[in-house]
Amino acid sequence: MFRYSLLNFVLTVMLSISITVNAQKINEPRTTAEWTATYQPFRIAGNLYYVGTYDLACYLITTTKGNILINTGLAASESQIKNNIETLGFKFSDTKILLTTQAHYDHVGAMAAIKQRTGANLMVDAKDAEVLTSGGNSDYELGHYGTSFKPVKAGRLLHDGDTIRLGDMQLIMLHHPGHTKGSCSFLFTVKDGQRSYRVLIANMPTIVTDKKFTDITAYPGIASDYAYTFNAMKNIKFDLWLASHANQFKMHDKHKPGDAYNPAAFNDKPGYDTALSDLNKQYDEKIKKDRRQ
Ligand SMILES: [Zn+2]
Numbered sequence: 001m002f003r004y005s006l007l008n009f010v011l012t013v014m015l016s017i018s019i020t021v022n023a024q025k026i027n028e029p030r031t032t033a034e035w036t037a038t039y040q041p042f043r044i045a046g047n048l049y050y051v052g053t054y055d056l057a058c059y060l061i062t063t064t065k066g067n068i069l070i071n072t073g074l075a076a077s078e079s080q081i082k083n084n085i086e087t088l089g090f091k092f093s094d095t096k097i098l099l100t101t102q103a104h105y106d107h108v109g110a111m112a113a114i115k116q117r118t119g120a121n122l123m124v125d126a127k128d129a130e131v132l133t134s135g136g137n138s139d140y141e142l143g144h145y146g147t148s149f150k151p152v153k154a155g156r157l158l159h160d161g162d163t164i165r166l167g168d169m170q171l172i173m174l175h176h177p178g179h180t181k182g183s184c185s186f187l188f189t190v191k192d193g194q195r196s197y198r199v200l201i202a203n204m205p206t207i208v209t210d211k212k213f214t215d216i217t218a219y220p221g222i223a224s225d226y227a228y229t230f231n232a233m234k235n236i237k238f239d240l241w242l243a244s245h246a247n248q249f250k251m252h253d254k255h256k257p258g259d260a261y262n263p264a265a266f267n268d269k270p271g272y273d274t275a276l277s278d279l280n281k282q283y284d285e286k287i288k289k290d291r292r293q
Pocket residue numbers: 102104179
């Protein structure tokens with residue numbers, strides 16, 4: 001009896017220590033009500049669906065050989081994404097490929113858990129691979145928060161222009177660095193009974209740091225990477241555009257829960273051009289301000 005109790009006690013202490021260690025280890029710097037609120041999933045166009053939270057955009061692309069999931073929100077978003085996928089009538093376990101637009105905790109928070117649960121192959125922009133395996137620790141800006149998401153290792157490293165294939169689907173990865181070293185966008189075609197749509201899931205190049213670009217020793221090429229990305233993003237041809245955050249492409253103006261299927265709602269090249277040129281202005285102003293300091 002004594003032995004049993006002692007063993008039990010030791011095990012309980014060990015368990016609580018490991019839970020405490022795990023809880024301390026992952027430190028999501030900030031979450032907002034819009035990031036955590038649930039959102040009714042919907043069909044965007046053809047075999048492309050929105051399965052994210054109110055603002056953290058996650059996308060499901062179904063294929064003849066299983067599904068592709070792009071972005072996984074915060075750590076706590078896992079059950080919301082799973083529910084959303086199932087609400088649409090698909091199986092969570094059919095997720096075969098995992099992708100992300102950037103290695104920040106609000107887009108890869110549940111990545112390790114979803115990878116483990118589904119056994120899917122994670123493919124990431126090669127330049128974000130190291131930050132992913134460090135759980136955000138080595139990020140040039142958010143690294144000072146420590147581990148902001150559960151570390152996760154990719155099975156395939158992607159480079160600009162690489163193709164991701166699954167069943168009848170092909171996605172092109174576009175390297176759009178700056179926001180993170182390996183931020184990227186995806187370009188692909190989806191079909192419904194009527195027609196096909198060229199879709200861009202864009203990682204908008206917002207600036208995360210208040211530091212002078214030249215002071216960021218952990219990312220020496222940051223200024224030229226942003227300049228490259230603004231230029232590259234101006235020349236993409238697409239029918240529909242989406243982004244990493246719902247607010248970046250004004251999703252809530254374009255779609256309300258329960259709305260009928262309407263891919264044309266996301267046909268908004270002017271909105272894309274405006275969003276991109278606004279960010280480009282912010283970048284230009286930052287470069288000027290950096291020079292004055
Ligand atoms: Zn970010």
